Amino acid sequence: MKQFDVPIIYRSPLISAIKQKRRLQDKLKKDFGPTLLDFGDLKIYLARHFGFCYGVENAIEIAFRTIEENAGKRIFLLSEMIHNPQVNADLQERGVQFLMDTYGHQLIGFDELSAEDVVIIPAFGTTLEIENKLSAIGLQTEKYNTTCPFVEKVWNRAEAIGKKGYTVIVHGKPRHEETRATFSHAAASTPTVVINDLEEAKILAGYITGDLHLQDFYTSFKGRYSPGFDITKDLHQIGVVNQTTQLASDTQAIAEYLKGIVGEDRFADTRDTLCYATLDNQTAVVGLLNTPADAAIVVGGYNSSNTTHLVELCEQKLPTSFINSEEKMLSKEEILHYDFHHRQETLTRHYLPTNSPARILLTSGASCPDALVEGVIRRLAGFYGKEYMLESLITEFEA
Numbered sequence: 001m002k003q004f005d006v007p008i009i010y011r012s013p014l015i016s017a018i019k020q021k022r023r024l025q026d027k028l029k030k031d032f033g034p035t036l037l038d039f040g041d042l043k044i045y046l047a048r049h050f051g052f053c054y055g056v057e058n059a060i061e062i063a064f065r066t067i068e069e070n071a072g073k074r075i076f077l078l079s080e081m082i083h084n085p086q087v088n089a090d091l092q093e094r095g096v097q098f099l100m101d102t103y104g105h106q107l108i109g110f111d112e113l114s115a116e117d118v119v120i121i122p123a124f125g126t127t128l129e130i131e132n133k134l135s136a137i138g139l140q141t142e143k144y145n146t147t148c149p150f151v152e153k154v155w156n157r158a159e160a161i162g163k164k165g166y167t168v169i170v171h172g173k174p175r176h177e178e179t180r181a182t183f184s185h186a187a188a189s190t191p192t193v194v195i196n197d198l199e200e201a202k203i204l205a206g207y208i209t210g211d212l213h214l215q216d217f218y219t220s221f222k223g224r225y226s227p228g229f230d231i232t233k234d235l236h237q238i239g240v241v242n243q244t245t246q247l248a249s250d251t252q253a254i255a256e257y258l259k260g261i262v263g264e265d266r267f268a269d270t271r272d273t274l275c276y277a278t279l280d281n282q283t284a285v286v287g288l289l290n291t292p293a294d295a296a297i298v299v300g301g302y303n304s305s306n307t308t309h310l311v312e313l314c315e316q317k318l319p320t321s322f323i324n325s326e327e328k329m330l331s332k333e334e335i336l337h338y339d340f341h342h343r344q345e346t347l348t349r350h351y352l353p354t355n356s357p358a359r360i361l362l363t364s365g366a367s368c369p370d371a372l373v374e375g376v377i378r379r380l381a382g383f384y385g386k387e388y389m390l391e392s393l394i395t396e397f398e399a
């Protein structure tokens with residue numbers, strides 16, 4: 001896979017050595033078991049796959065190169081480039097300004113832009129409406145477009161099945177940037193609806209089977225269907241695509257369920273649009289959770305959808321802490337972690353086990369720098385008086 005020029009501050013010598021060793025030992029990516037970092041009375045099990053994915057590295061490389069190439073110009077990002085606070089803060093420190101927040105609320109009006117400015121499209125992509133607004137101003141976005149190719153693959157497939165007469169069902173968080181972008185691109189070629197989860201797929205099924213009153217569709221899915229959507233005919237043939245960071249197993253369950261409702265001949269197979277990184281990271285967490293352990297730590301941005309899904313998986317089995325930096329591990333006893341169910345940081349005591357050895361599972365989201373994961377490992381090792389072992393671990397993995 002292509003190597004990207006990502007600032008060294010995001011890399012970690014330890015994690016790079018581990019990933020390289022695992023890559024060489026398992027070229028076909030068949031082994032989803034974790035890597036053990038053995039500190040004696042502390043055992044850290046690191047997921048087989050975690051951290052920056054292709055799309056995030058591509059976006060970071062383009063964004064930092066854009067800054068270098070455009071000294072003296074005003075540089076804007078449509079919204080957060082990826083859902084990682086450190087990366088976004090680093091870009092802002094270098095003068096990049098955000099035009100919108102994650103939910104599409106305008107922070108700086110488009111009327112303040114001129115053709116001389118530079119606007120970077122984030123990895124999630126953007127809507128056709130916004131693309132049109134920017135090109136009407138005379139802004140050339142192609143050069144600074146960091147839209148992930150795997151997101152574009154979803155758009156292309158939506159367009160392809162749309163041309164064959166299928167309606168597109170987008171499984172995603174309706175307000176997420178990527179879902180809004182995918183909705184916009186799909187809706188340009190075919191009727192499109194966004195559903196959040198299996199529950200909503202079941203409601204949609206009620207309109208397909210006629211069990212629900214058809215006109216109620218427009219209330220149930222208000223703001224989630226394309227203009228001119230005709231419930232009397234637009235759910236006859238369907239295909240499901242997803243916001244790439246959704247739980248792949250959820251999307252597959254929704255697709256299987258809806259296929260069962262409409263029948264195989266009226267259902268488009270889009271399985272190959274599932275993002276490799278999301279699948280790998282989620283499968284690696286399943287592999288991680290097969291390891292007997294006492295607690296799990298997941299590192300990533302609090303508004304990161306893919307990270308939240310990793311937390312969800314871990315929570316089903318173990319006490320899990322969701323943190324965005326090692327600094328949230330205040331001590332061996334206390335952690336300030338994100339409770340995504342209530343959308344708030346919460347102080348928890350005794351998050352580390354008292355038994356020996358303490359067995360901790362560790363992973364991170366696709367927008368989390370490896371340097372942050374190393375920070376967490378260092379802090380944990382420090383709590384057990386074992387930080388001195390890190391250098392020899394790097395040497396061991398580099399061998």
Ligand code: SF4
Nearest residue numbers: 053055148150244275
């Ligand atoms: S998670 Fe997948 S689709 Fe999203 S940016 Fe990464 S590689 Fe691209």
